[in-house]
Amino acid sequence: MSRTRRLLSQSSLLFVARIFGAGLIFLVQAGIARTWGSEILADYLVLIALANIAAMIMPLGFQTIGAYFAAEYRAKGERQTLASFLLRAYWHVGASALVIGALGVLYGLNFEVGAEALPLLPPFLILALATGSVFMHGAVLVGLKHPIAGFLADGLARPLIILFAFVSVFLLANSDMALVGLAWTISVTYAAIAIGYGVLVWRTLHEVDDNPLREMSEEEPKRWWRFALPWVMISIATDFFFDLDLLFLSQLLDKHELAVFGVAARIFALTSFGVTAVYAVLLPDMFEADANKDRPEFLRQLGDANLVATGSAVVLIVAMAIGGPLVLWLFGPGFEQGLPALLVLGLILVVRAAFGPSSIVLSLNDRPWASLPAVGAGLGTLVILNVFLVPALADLGAALAALGSILVWSALLWREAYRRTDIDVSVWPRIRQLLSAKSQANPQSGA
Numbered sequence: 001m002s003r004t005r006r007l008l009s010q011s012s013l014l015f016v017a018r019i020f021g022a023g024l025i026f027l028v029q030a031g032i033a034r035t036w037g038s039e040i041l042a043d044y045l046v047l048i049a050l051a052n053i054a055a056m057i058m059p060l061g062f063q064t065i066g067a068y069f070a071a072e073y074r075a076k077g078e079r080q081t082l083a084s085f086l087l088r089a090y091w092h093v094g095a096s097a098l099v100i101g102a103l104g105v106l107y108g109l110n111f112e113v114g115a116e117a118l119p120l121l122p123p124f125l126i127l128a129l130a131t132g133s134v135f136m137h138g139a140v141l142v143g144l145k146h147p148i149a150g151f152l153a154d155g156l157a158r159p160l161i162i163l164f165a166f167v168s169v170f171l172l173a174n175s176d177m178a179l180v181g182l183a184w185t186i187s188v189t190y191a192a193i194a195i196g197y198g199v200l201v202w203r204t205l206h207e208v209d210d211n212p213l214r215e216m217s218e219e220e221p222k223r224w225w226r227f228a229l230p231w232v233m234i235s236i237a238t239d240f241f242f243d244l245d246l247l248f249l250s251q252l253l254d255k256h257e258l259a260v261f262g263v264a265a266r267i268f269a270l271t272s273f274g275v276t277a278v279y280a281v282l283l284p285d286m287f288e289a290d291a292n293k294d295r296p297e298f299l300r301q302l303g304d305a306n307l308v309a310t311g312s313a314v315v316l317i318v319a320m321a322i323g324g325p326l327v328l329w330l331f332g333p334g335f336e337q338g339l340p341a342l343l344v345l346g347l348i349l350v351v352r353a354a355f356g357p358s359s360i361v362l363s364l365n366d367r368p369w370a371s372l373p374a375v376g377a378g379l380g381t382l383v384i385l386n387v388f389l390v391p392a393l394a395d396l397g398a399a400l401a402a403l404g405s406i407l408v409w410s411a412l413l414w415r416e417a418y419r420r421t422d423i424d425v426s427v428w429p430r431i432r433q434l435l436s437a438k439s440q441a442n443p444q445s446g447a
Contacts, residue, residue: 017151017152017155017156018151018273019270020159021156021160022266022269022270022273023159024159024160024163025159025163026263026266026267026327026330027163027330028159028162028166029044029045029263029266029331030330030331030332031166031170032044032166032178032182033259033331034331034332035170035178038256038260038332038334039255040178040179041262041263041331042250042256042258042262043179043255044179044182045258045259045262045266046246046250046258047120047124047179047183048243049240049242049243049244049246050124050243050247051127051128051131052240052243053236053247054100054124054125054128054132055127055128055129055130055131055135056132056135056232056235056236057096057100057232057236058092058093058097058100058128058129059089059093059096059132059135059232060089060092060096060229060232061227061228061232061233062088062092062136062228063089063135063136063138063139063235064139064232064234064235065139065224065227065228066085066136066139067143067150068143068227069082069085069143070082070139070140070141070142070143070144071143071144071145073085074143074145074207074209076211077208077209077210077211078208078210078211079208080210082140082205083205084220085224086136086140086201086202088221088224093132093133093136097125097128097129100128101121101125104118104124104125105121119180120183123180123183123184124187126187126188126191127183127186127187129194130187130191130194131154131194133197134153134154134190134194135154137153137194137197137198137200138150138152138153138154138197140201141200141201141204144204144205144208149204152197153193153194153197155273157190157193158190161185161190161193164185165181165182165185165186165189168181168185169181230369230371231359233372233375234371234375237375237378237379238359238375241402241406242266242269242402244379245386245398245402246258246262246265248382248383248386249261249386249390249398252386252387252390252391252398253390253395253398257394257395259331259335260334260338260341260395261338261394261395261398261399263328263331263335263338264338264339264345264395264399265345267320267324267327267328267342268320268342268345268346268348268349271316271319271346271349272348272349272352275309275312275316275352275353278305278309279305279309279357299423302361302425303427303429303433305357306354306425306430307427307430307431307434309353309427310353310427312349312353313349313350313352313354314350317343317347317349317350320342320343320346321343324339325339328342337395338395340396341396341398342399344396344399344400344402344403345399345402345403347403348402348403348406351403352406352410353427354426354427354428355410355411355413355414355425355426356414356425356427358371358374358410358413358414358416358417358425359413361421361423362417362420362421367420370416370420371416373412374410374413375409375413377409378405378408378409378410378412379405379409381401381404381405381408381409382401382402382404385397385401386398386401389401
């Protein structure tokens with residue numbers, strides 16, 4: 001099977017699984033909106049956003065580099081080094097949870113608004129712990145060439161748990177206890193899944209060769225930190241861009257408008273997985289090519305991934321335009337106003353895919369910190385555009401602000417990657433290569 005066909009088949013399988021899982025989540029969110037109102041849905045979305053951001057912070061960036069180092073240690077036969085990497089990540093998660101929990105208690109005891117949120121603190125911490133460990137284990141599985149297993153817990157198990165929680169709370173609790181009931185049910189059940197997921201990862205670890213002649217260097221932990229510290233900031237800003245945005249927008253939009261934009265952002269996040277899955281399938285091979293210093297192979301794989309990702313992005317925008325109205329209708333009256341915002345958000349997929357994975361290329365060339373100025377510029381653009389556009393255009397203004405932010409961010413990042421590595425990570429080199437090959441195959445066409 002050719003690389004492109006393998007990319008399409010595996011990424012399509014991941015995307016279909018994600019569609020199924022996200023479909024369940026959309027049904028639950030629609031159920032929350034119709035059963036308890038858009039205000040409860042807005043509070044639920046903010047709670048999940050906070051838990052996701054805390055989960056990204058807890059491993060201190062090790063989950064963001066797990067795929068890279070797992071692929072490298074697999075290629076080199078360094079099982080013990082990979083095990084040490086995982087144990088260090090667990091220590092980070094535990095210590096960070098204690099710090100976040102202590103800050104939450106202090107905030108709750110000293111502020112009236114915080115006191116109202118204190119009943120949500122224990123399930124919030126449990127959910128953040130479980131989510132952080134799943135992020136870590138999923139990244140390692142991707143690096144060990146198990147991309148489907150790598151996305152299983154977050155892409156399929158978590159939606160099933162959320163559906164179970166909604167049905168349970170719907171049957172057993174009133175509207176006053178809905179949010180607390182959902183938080184406890186989701187957190188405890190997902191924690192059990194996270195433990196089982198960890199057992200799976202340690203069993204999979206035995207697939208990695210254990211070369212007794214390759215002991216972990218004393219400099220290796222420093223190398224982990226050199227990659228992890230910038231990547232935790234990059235990943236929070238990229239993977240949880242809309243979680244950060246929702247927290248900021250909660251100060252600019254009323255709860256109904258926030259719920260509408262939150263739903264549009266979740267639909268976008270679902271469709272964006274179709275692009276993410278392409279890179280997830282090919283990343284381990286790209287990392288191995290880089291570890292083996294095989295630059296031609298690395299560039300070929302990068303070009304194929306960019307081409308498939310860009311084509312997928314265009315198809316997904318068309319799918320949003322066709323299916324968006326029906327999905328928004330499920331949430332009840334007033335949510336259909338989110339369609340223009342959804343279509344604007346869809347353009348972000350094309351921008352990301354066309355400019356390519358610049359941050360990954362910078363990290364592979366030992367320059368992970370070089371991504372931070374572009375990330376900062378993108379987030380700064382988001383804040384400024386939100387302040388100017390949201391009061392006048394509500395959720396459409398929020399979508400335009402997000403698009404402008406990603407455009408600035410991606411362009412600056414592409415320029416930095418090209419300047420520092422002399423690699424054009426965008427889709428254009430691959431397109432030019434295909435056009436050149438076509439013209440050479442049909443020399444009379446240009447006559």
